[in-house]
Structure formats: C-alpha cells, structure tokens
Amino acid sequence: MDGTEAADRKQVMAEVVVYTTRWCPYCIRAKGLLNSKNISFEEIPVDGDRALREDIARRAGRTSVPQIWIGDQHIGGCDELYALERAGRLDPMLQSEWVQGG
Numbered sequence: 001m002d003g004t005e006a007a008d009r010k011q012v013m014a015e016v017v018v019y020t021t022r023w024c025p026y027c028i029r030a031k032g033l034l035n036s037k038n039i040s041f042e043e044i045p046v047d048g049d050r051a052l053r054e055d056i057a058r059r060a061g062r063t064s065v066p067q068i069w070i071g072d073q074h075i076g077g078c079d080e081l082y083a084l085e086r087a088g089r090l091d092p093m094l095q096s097e098w099v100q101g102g
Contacts, residue, residue: 005006005024008013013039013040013072013094013095014093014094014095015042015069015070015071016034016039016040016041016042016068016069016070017041017042017044017068017069017073018030018031018034018041018042018043018044018066018067018068018069019044019045019046019052019056019065019066019068020043020045020046020065020066021045021046021047021065022045022047024066024079026063026064026065026066026077026079027065027066027078028067029078029082030066030068030077030081031043031066031083033082033085034081035072037087037090039094040088046065058073060074060076062076064077065077066078066081068080068081070094071094073093075093086090
C-alpha cells in the first residue's frame with residue numbers, strides 16, 4: 001500500500017455482537033465491561049427464540065450465553081471476554097478493522 005492509499009483508509013472500531021438472555025448474570029457482566037469501556041455493541045436477545053438459539057449453537061459450537069463476536073471472530077463468552085481484557089488484547093481487537101476513507 002502506498003502513502004496515498006494509506007491516507008485514504010482509516011481505522012474504525014470493529015463491530016461487536018453479543019447474544020444474550022434477559023436474566024443471565026454472565027450476559028450482564030459482559031455488557032457491563034463493554035459499557036465501561038464505551039464500546040458500542042449490538043445486543044441480540046435470544047430469550048424464547050429457539051431458531052435463534054440453534055443458529056448461535058451452530059455458529060459458536062455452544063448453547064450458552066453470552067456469545068460474543070468481534071468483527072468476524074467468535075470470542076466466546078463472558079470469561080473469554082474478560083481474559084482478553086486482562087491480557088491487554090481486547091482493545092487491539094476492537095481497533096482491528098480498516099475501511100476505505102471518504
């Protein structure tokens with residue numbers, strides 16, 4: 001990439017998606033970490049939605065919630081999210097997407 005191409009690109013926050021249920025304490029804790037870091041995320045409640053639960057089970061290989069994706073990467077659940085934070089790897093993952101500037 002030459003200097004012109006680099007100048008025309010900007011780094012943006014990766015999209016964060018969190019599948020949750022209403023009363024799940026791990027969901028509440030994961031959302032709390034994201035909120036405390038001012039990280040925008042899409043919350044997808046799966047309460048009572050069997051098809052959606054089956055979809056996340058197929059995509060994540062797990063049936064528990066929360067299930068968290070940063071960009072296209074499946075992170076796992078609350079414990080994995082906090083482990084990334086403790087290891088100093090969460091912020092770099094969130095800043096990992098580059099888009100064409102406009």
